[in-house]
Amino acid sequence: MYNVPNENGRFGDFGGKFVPETLMIPLEEIEEALAKALADDEFKAEYMRILQEYSGRPTPLTFAPNLTKKLNGAKIYLKREDLNHTGAHKINNAIGQALLAKRMGKKKIIAETGAGQHGVAAATVAAHFGMECIVFMGEEDIKRQELNVFRMKLLGAEVVPVYSGNRTLKDATNEAIRYWVQHCDDHFYMIGSVVGPHPYPKMVREFQRIIGDEAKRQFLEREGKLPDIIVACVGGGSNAMGMFYPFLEDDVTLVGVEAAGKGIDTPYHAATITKGTKGVIHGSMTYLLQDEHGQIIEPYSVSAGLDYPGVGPEHAYLASIGRVRYESVTDDEAIAAFQLLSREEGIIPAIESAHALAKAVQLAKTMRSDQTVLVCLSGRGDKDVQTMMKYLKGGNDVAMSNRN
Amino acid sequence: MYNVPNENGRFGDFGGKFVPETLMIPLEEIEEALAKALADDEFKAEYMRILQEYSGRPTPLTFAPNLTKKLNGAKIYLKREDLNHTGAHKINNAIGQALLAKRMGKKKIIAETGAGQHGVAAATVAAHFGMECIVFMGEEDIKRQELNVFRMKLLGAEVVPVYSGNRTLKDATNEAIRYWVQHCDDHFYMIGSVVGPHPYPKMVREFQRIIGDEAKRQFLEREGKLPDIIVACVGGGSNAMGMFYPFLEDDVTLVGVEAAGKGIDTPYHAATITKGTKGVIHGSMTYLLQDEHGQIIEPYSVSAGLDYPGVGPEHAYLASIGRVRYESVTDDEAIAAFQLLSREEGIIPAIESAHALAKAVQLAKTMRSDQTVLVCLSGRGDKDVQTMMKYLKGGNDVAMSNRN
Amino acid sequence: MQCLTVTKPMFIPFIVAGDPSPDITIELALALQEAGADILELGVPYSDPLADGPIIQRAAARALRQQMTLQKAIELIPEMRKKGVKIPIIIFTYYNPVLQLGEESFFALAQKNGANGVLIPDLPFEESEPVRKLGEAAGIPLISLVAPTSKKRIEMIASNAQGFLYCVSSLGVTGVRDTLPETLNEFLTEVKRHSRVPVVVGFGISKSEQVSMLKNYCDGVVIGSALVQKIEQLSDRLQKPDEKEEALAEFRRYARSLTAPLDETVQ
Amino acid sequence: MQCLTVTKPMFIPFIVAGDPSPDITIELALALQEAGADILELGVPYSDPLADGPIIQRAAARALRQQMTLQKAIELIPEMRKKGVKIPIIIFTYYNPVLQLGEESFFALAQKNGANGVLIPDLPFEESEPVRKLGEAAGIPLISLVAPTSKKRIEMIASNAQGFLYCVSSLGVTGVRDTLPETLNEFLTEVKRHSRVPVVVGFGISKSEQVSMLKNYCDGVVIGSALVQKIEQLSDRLQKPDEKEEALAEFRRYARSLTAPLDETVQ
Numbered sequence A, B: 001m002y003n004v005p006n007e008n009g010r011f012g013d014f015g016g017k018f019v020p021e022t023l024m025i026p027l028e029e030i031e032e033a034l035a036k037a038l039a040d041d042e043f044k045a046e047y048m049r050i051l052q053e054y055s056g057r058p059t060p061l062t063f064a065p066n067l068t069k070k071l072n073g074a075k076i077y078l079k080r081e082d083l084n085h086t087g088a089h090k091i092n093n094a095i096g097q098a099l100l101a102k103r104m105g106k107k108k109i110i111a112e113t114g115a116g117q118h119g120v121a122a123a124t125v126a127a128h129f130g131m132e133c134i135v136f137m138g139e140e141d142i143k144r145q146e147l148n149v150f151r152m153k154l155l156g157a158e159v160v161p162v163y164s165g166n167r168t169l170k171d172a173t174n175e176a177i178r179y180w181v182q183h184c185d186d187h188f189y190m191i192g193s194v195v196g197p198h199p200y201p202k203m204v205r206e207f208q209r210i211i212g213d214e215a216k217r218q219f220l221e222r223e224g225k226l227p228d229i230i231v232a233c234v235g236g237g238s239n240a241m242g243m244f245y246p247f248l249e250d251d252v253t254l255v256g257v258e259a260a261g262k263g264i265d266t267p268y269h270a271a272t273i274t275k276g277t278k279g280v281i282h283g284s285m286t287y288l289l290q291d292e293h294g295q296i297i298e299p300y301s302v303s304a305g306l307d308y309p310g311v312g313p314e315h316a317y318l319a320s321i322g323r324v325r326y327e328s329v330t331d332d333e334a335i336a337a338f339q340l341l342s343r344e345e346g347i348i349p350a351i352e353s354a355h356a357l358a359k360a361v362q363l364a365k366t367m368r369s370d371q372t373v374l375v376c377l378s379g380r381g382d383k384d385v386q387t388m389m390k391y392l393k394g395g396n397d398v399a400m401s402n403r404n
Numbered sequence C, D: 001m002q003c004l005t006v007t008k009p010m011f012i013p014f015i016v017a018g019d020p021s022p023d024i025t026i027e028l029a030l031a032l033q034e035a036g037a038d039i040l041e042l043g044v045p046y047s048d049p050l051a052d053g054p055i056i057q058r059a060a061a062r063a064l065r066q067q068m069t070l071q072k073a074i075e076l077i078p079e080m081r082k083k084g085v086k087i088p089i090i091i092f093t094y095y096n097p098v099l100q101l102g103e104e105s106f107f108a109l110a111q112k113n114g115a116n117g118v119l120i121p122d123l124p125f126e127e128s129e130p131v132r133k134l135g136e137a138a139g140i141p142l143i144s145l146v147a148p149t150s151k152k153r154i155e156m157i158a159s160n161a162q163g164f165l166y167c168v169s170s171l172g173v174t175g176v177r178d179t180l181p182e183t184l185n186e187f188l189t190e191v192k193r194h195s196r197v198p199v200v201v202g203f204g205i206s207k208s209e210q211v212s213m214l215k216n217y218c219d220g221v222v223i224g225s226a227l228v229q230k231i232e233q234l235s236d237r238l239q240k241p242d243e244k245e246e247a248l249a250e251f252r253r254y255a256r257s258l259t260a261p262l263d264e265t266v267q
């Protein structure tokens, strides 16, 4: 039976708690509170109630008839996390952690954010639960994501610019952890993916498994069987972990898709599992992009949500035992998939999710029409329209053929 | 029993078909097809299936605990049309009309759009149904809504700039009708609200009543009674009509909220029922903003979706018989409500919906705690964040008090 | 006009009241009469003319800038008469200005000023009864339109037609068209079969060849956008006292050249 | 160093290897020894130093630009010895560089170059066993930290402590602090109760008054950011041949003035 992490937060060699001593007790407190909460029917009912009444779950399973027809291969289904409140799967986790924070008596939330998606989710649930929220965001990202910054402020969050390092997500995470070290007595640190020290990878998985649980039920109802392949994008890996987890012991091929940026043979990618090496980042043993001296390397992807130099330790583990296949998709392939889904199905996917889609398209083409591929559509692409506009105007048009 | 429109498409004095002779038969064809479709269980099942599997219905009914507490009056509930695919109630209608178009063998969709919301919905369903889509949009609006224009193009629609008149929604609608007159043999005109000639006001109501049908069931489940007051914003009036219709014969106070812009005593508003006079616009007898000579006056509102000089004829009728109360809310009040809901509940509403909310807040304050107000949250505010950013920076800050 | 008898196909020009100015509209009407016009359609400018193409939209915008209104347009009729315009004059207006003036006031005004007919492009037969009745009482016929899409409606409309029956040549709005539909002759023949009144055709007619082809199938042609476009071109000169006469002459020649085929044959 | 005996509270300075350059790091170490340092903490620069505040982050960035690495930092030790540094030297490094070098290679290298201890701020007790064992085999103690939040963990950590025990003065990262928590004395007393090794305190100590207050409750003070900030200020002068000596003297004087209270009293 699949039963990781162990009591030390280890997924095989991966995971653990590589944090300053100051955080050991705060982490232990979260671990204890989480264990109790997950065993408490009232907690689970409250979590489900908020998912339903506030965030709009269950999200639908959508068959993609046009895409399927066009590819002439396997049937393609989409799990529609884009229809969640705030537009991505991130809210599932934010709701779970906020509920836990409330249970622990914490009234202040710390979060890190890159593109702003987790920041918006955190700010949203903080508003909903009447908590304070402070979001750390790299100064570079703040410039690139002006609208999400304003959105967080509208929601009442304080957005703190981070000037250290390269001023992007990795540095925002460092700074969030530093702030937490100083304020761990009354703040709850809400991590946005299945990364960080134990129990975060496990906790976020538990709060994202609703994706896979729902999808499994829905898929069985619709097709009377399980999908042949499930595909999800992997930044930190929370949507993928949430989707995969309930299928780990089933006979289903699971494919995680990393961002290959300008190509995994260039320095410009974020393909952590494909090209990274083992090490410690943000409190966890996992694969990461680093130089020979162990200095962390800034990743690159057109997708801000996949632009992270580490990856959740459970993914490192699943890669190491061969249960999940990890592949990668370039910027150009993802952008083509972004346009394809928009055009064919009237669904503009998040550019992150478009990575999963691009891989699904490649796979489906080679499959039989009685086979099925399930894609986790982790978020909506409205946030990316501006970037795409620039990208496609910049002579990088890979598939645009509008009539005017 | 409430039973309008009659066979001539009249809601009392209002409605009808004031169109060039060329369109009379196309309208009759739609009327016939609609009547058959609405009597056909298969059609209805297909419509419901797409709403559920594609657009994510039912949308939740969300209690607003913080707002309720803050106002210390009636309980406030929100019907969450913002959680629909594409972010507003507009998709309900677009799906219905596209299905009807398909049934009629039409493969090309014409639509008009102001802010771009209906244009995006039309482009979306056209992509989903594999139809062509041509969207008319005033040149001024194209400039103001660059992102939505790009979104429509991504979805495969052709966006045609309209240079006539004031180059906004009214003119885009004229131009869409003109184009339809020329192409009515193989094009289906998909109107975005309960306006236009018969059978459009009725048809759009039928495809939007899902809002009220769901809300009624959900509210009864949750509260064991009907709400005391229901509030919805009124541009053309489709979200309001969809919400109100199933409650028309119940003992529920219904309040439609128009945009008062800079004030109904200034020339800058869109309060059609409150300040308009009877006349014909876009094929329908209704209230509209016009001068003494019958020339139509350009309306004004901070909200692009309420910025329409006419209103659905059924609203004109409901106003005339006193069944629905129509009130208005200024830009400033709506913006304050926009910020209030963001801050208090973590829900950024469309600025259109914020008009309804502003009125609900005023009403709830004067009510008892055992009373309830239901607000139709017609759409999400992501599309408005940019406008709000400009507005609030422009010294118009009415309630912004972020810490940084 | 209620019992119009037609010996040769009529020339029915359309111009917009107030374009480029009220005074010049009168002179243009006179010029058209001199060019052989049988009936004048006097268009009332409207902010939202949804049956009109860009040429007439622009003319309406120009006329509105001249403060033209429905009432003022009607009041141009006696002034035209004073200047010698003798042919019937039809007021062409969208419905909303009529509603705002009040339907009864409108007919009172039209009657008082000697209008000979009314055409309301966005008032289809089903919505027209009250207006039609008021018109009948005032002795002012409401001109009906039929379109290529009208099909089974043709008989109903034709059998109730007053004055003359206006056939819309093709799907679409007003404007100049290079080609007219091939099925137009059949459509006209069909309409004539049902009509008790003269059948005229309009929308898109902008060349003498088109007039030449159509004259055998109808009792008249309406020419609007082509003339309005000419007025637009001549607009500056029409407004300069020393160039006006020459511009009017050019306009007259243009109208004649377009409609020359009407004189050549007898039906 | 494994059986450190303390007669007066120790002065334990922290500097970053390679800031502002490898050569000057050696001279700064010597200056600190002259200023009375008892143990030197030699920090290895890291791209993501999440236990450090802005001052040490900036120093690490400067050192990384000098191509400083874990291996090169360790290899500075024999060069320091050559120049006369005699006090024990502790390598302060984040865990990831150790992992990349290989834990065994790391200890081999540390042993070969005469390091006297290792401190890894992101390797808490629970994760430290393999490293601790390798250190024991190499005769290089792994210094543990306890924090104000450690509570029930204090006993476990203290009873397993090697070399000395590092008490984190307050919640937060390294940096200069104006005030230290009022409960710090109690915390130190509690730690000392459990510890078999000397107990030192660090994080935020940047004033002689603080040193003066703390010296009665601990066996030593770690001063990092205050010194690193001084180095940052002196950086330009330290790198100019003709100003270097004077800058070193100023650095020495500053270090002395900060730690003067340590000499005044005997515990």
Ligand SMILES: Cc1ncc(COP(=O)(O)O)c(C=O)c1O
Binding pocket: A088, A089, A090, A115, A117, A118, A192, A193, A194, A233, A234, A235, A236, A237, A238, A239, A240, A304, A305, A306, A350, A352, A353, A378, A379, A380
């Ligand atoms: C829509 C979407 N998908 C995926 C991701 C990547 O995160 P994860 O790998 O944790 O699912 C993000 C991160 O912002 C996101 O916004």
Ligand SMILES: Cc1ncc(COP(=O)(O)O)c(C=O)c1O
Binding pocket: B088, B089, B090, B115, B117, B118, B192, B193, B194, B233, B234, B235, B236, B237, B238, B239, B240, B304, B305, B306, B350, B352, B353, B378, B379, B380
């Ligand atoms: C979110 C939203 N609400 C309301 C409206 C107004 O339309 P209606 O009055 O037809 O509901 C619009 C129009 O674009 C809209 O986008």
